[in-house]
Amino acid sequence: MINRATRAVTVLSATALALALALAPAASGQARPISVTGVHPSGATYAIEVPRDWNGTLLTFSPGYGQGAGPQHLPADLGGEPAARNWLLAHGYALAGTRPYGDGWAVAETLRGSADTLAEFADVAGTPATTLAWGGSMGGAVAAGLAERRPDLIDGALPYCASVAGPVAMLNQSLDAAFVFKTLLAPGDDAVKLVRLASAEEETRSTTAARAALDAAQRTPAGRARIALAASFAQVSTWSVTGTPEPAARDWAAQEAQEYAAFMATVFSPRYPLEQRAGGNFSWNTGVDYRRGLRESGRMEQVRALYAGAGLNLDADLSALAAVPRVSADPGAVTYMEDYFTPRGAVGVPVLTMHERGDNYPTVTQARTYSDVVRRAGKGAMLRQVFVDRPGHCRYTGAEFVAAVQTLRTRVTTGRWTDAGAHQLGELAARLAAEDPALGAAEFIHYSPGRFLRPHVPR
Structure with a gap:
């Protein structure tokens, strides 16, 4: 050698x-x-x-x-x-x-x-x-x-x-799911921060708080329905867990369980080090139509079924998402992530x-x-x-x-x-x-x- x-x-x-x-x-x-x-x-x-x-x-x-x-x-x-x-x-x-x-x-x-x-x-x-x-x-x-x-x-x-x-498309996809998650499942939790993280410690606090909110939501039918909605925008696979059989085509509960298992790693993947490298936030959801996104996600039937089972109004939640202020990006950071790569x-x-x-x-x-x-x-x-x-x-x-x-x-x-x-x-x-x-x-x-x-x- x-x-x-x-x-x-x-x-x-x-x-x-x-x-x-x-x-x-x-x-x-x-x-x-x-x-x-x-x-x-x-x-x-x-x-x-x-x-x-x-x-x-x-x-x-x-x-x-x-x-x-x-x-x-x-x-x-x-x-x-x-x-x-x-x-x-x-x-x-x-x-x-x-x-x-x-x-x-x-x-x-x-x-x-x-x-x-x-x-x-x-x-x-x-x-x-x-x-x-x-x-x-x-x-x-x-x-x-x-x-x-x-x-x-x-x-x-x-x-x-x-x-x-x-990376721009990948982290925009994650932001969409995190935005829906925070709006519907952690609206008052200031510890859950989506972008422009000040430090690695702040990101750790954010993911810890998000994990707690996710686990709490998974214990209720309403929470599981909203997890499935958020997961649809990140296109989290309904067959995510290695060593498990694929859920049946209409086994909505089993599919949601697979989405839940992969949610944190998919949606709250490390963002702070990427923002540091890019020199700012390179993700945005300005102009995103979440009604249209759900229709195009291929998950509409699953989400509707889980919402109905939980007694929730899907239209009301989608209207709430439309009313929340959006996240904008820093153009220089976007350019860096376009260049690399x-x-x-x-x-x-x-x-x-x-x-x-x-x-x-x-x-x-x-x-x-x-x-x-x-x-x-x-x-x-x-x-x-x-x-x-x-x-x-x-x-x-x-x-x-x-x-x-x-x-x-x-x-x-x-x-x-x-x-x-x-x-x-x-x-x-x-x-x-x-x-x-x-x-x-x-x-x-x-x-x-x-x-x-x-x-x-x-x-």
């Missing part, structure tokens, strides 16, 4: 050693593997693994929210999951990973760090024939960002469980996204808005999307990862999407798992997500 303090100081010695290892004949007559870790001048950490019989394809990974290297220089990850990584290395794929120095929504740092890691890879292993960017959650937004901003660096992108609607859709390389149907972090409807944005940019032929039939966030099996990687690589090398449907990926994953049971089973399905309620595309 090669470990360096900074690339700038020791890149020549690292390069010389890596090239010497690569050129030295191994017992089998093939080049030796390369394993490199280090720290970029920015403080980002990186890792590089090149197998003995490299096939010329590199996968470069970006991590999710809150996974910065920090002053401890935590080592970078390589992506996927253990069985997938083992399979990829054993079948000739090289892996690289970048962990940004910044914490939280460190998209700007990760975009820069990824470019540095790719430059380092070229120094120690040579230029790849094919470079694929992949990443989970926020890291998927980075992969999508590379597909738009740096197609000179990569040949394809695989964002998985990714925030591909962008809200997709505009003009992808320069093929993109394959992968989403779980019951994901909330982000909700699966983000896949739909990303598809719409790419299509409106005239790049629809560059995009394919696949879906996995389970709840949870970034919980893919090795077979699902490897099938997606191989499908994207085939598109890059042939120029055609010939096998990107759920049936084809399922068959490919089954063959992979039959050869290597450690990869596990795949659950690809044909699925069309609903429309995202609050899309935002930068002008």
Whole structure:
């Protein structure tokens, strides 16, 4: 293992050693593997693994929210999951990973760090024939960002469980649900604060108060009806809890229980660090019509049934929402979050996204808005999307990862999407798992997500 303090100081010695290892004949007559870790001048950490019989394809990974290297220089990850990584290395794929120095929504740092890691890879292993960017959650937004901003660096992108609607749309969606929740379930609780949080401590007090109000509401029929109403605007999945069966189509109570379980993490996700990074509040609900939003959410029947069972007047609650003063955004903060990173859709390389149907972090409807944005940019032929039939966030099996990687690589090398449907990926994953049971089973399905309620595309 090669470990360096900074690339700038020791890149020549690292390069010389890596090239010497690569050129030295191994017992089998093939080049030796390369394993490199280090720290970029920015403080980002990186890792590089090149197998003995490299096939010329590199996968470069970006991590999710809150996974910065920090002053401890935590080592970078390589992506996927253990069985997938083992399979990829054993079948000739090289892996690289970048962990940004910044914490939280460190998209700007990760975009820069990824470019540095790719430059380092070229120094120690040579230029790849094919470079694929992949990443989970926020890291998927980075992969999508590379597909738009740096197609000179990569040949394809695989964002998985990714925030591909962008942070402005994602936090507007959360604000809508939090606004409804506070108005109807915590109207007099000043501790529940929606935006412009002054400190991490204030955010902790706010989420603690919101949790108490949520738990109290869940104990009454009226509270459960209003939780379902609020959840509809965040499009919280009615199948959210891992390891549980999906509620029946008209089992409104069971669906609401799943929404309740995911409500806090979906609706009151960390906002203070994002506002600090953006320089203000980047969310708003001025002009939002909540009657229309409920109609378009696909949850009208569920909400009406729960309101009727609780003896509540849904129309009165919607009228109350219309009368409450709204929240405005700070334009500079919106601009920052547009830049880091809200997709505009003009992808320069093929993109394959992968989403779980019951994901909330982000909700699966983000896949739909990303598809719409790419299509409106005239790049629809560059995009394919696949879906996995389970709840949870970034919980893919090795077979699902490897099938997606191989499908994207085939598109890059042939120029055609010939096998990107759920049936084809399922068959490919089954063959992979039959050869290597450690990869596990795949659950690809044909699925069309609903429309995202609050899309935002930068002008």
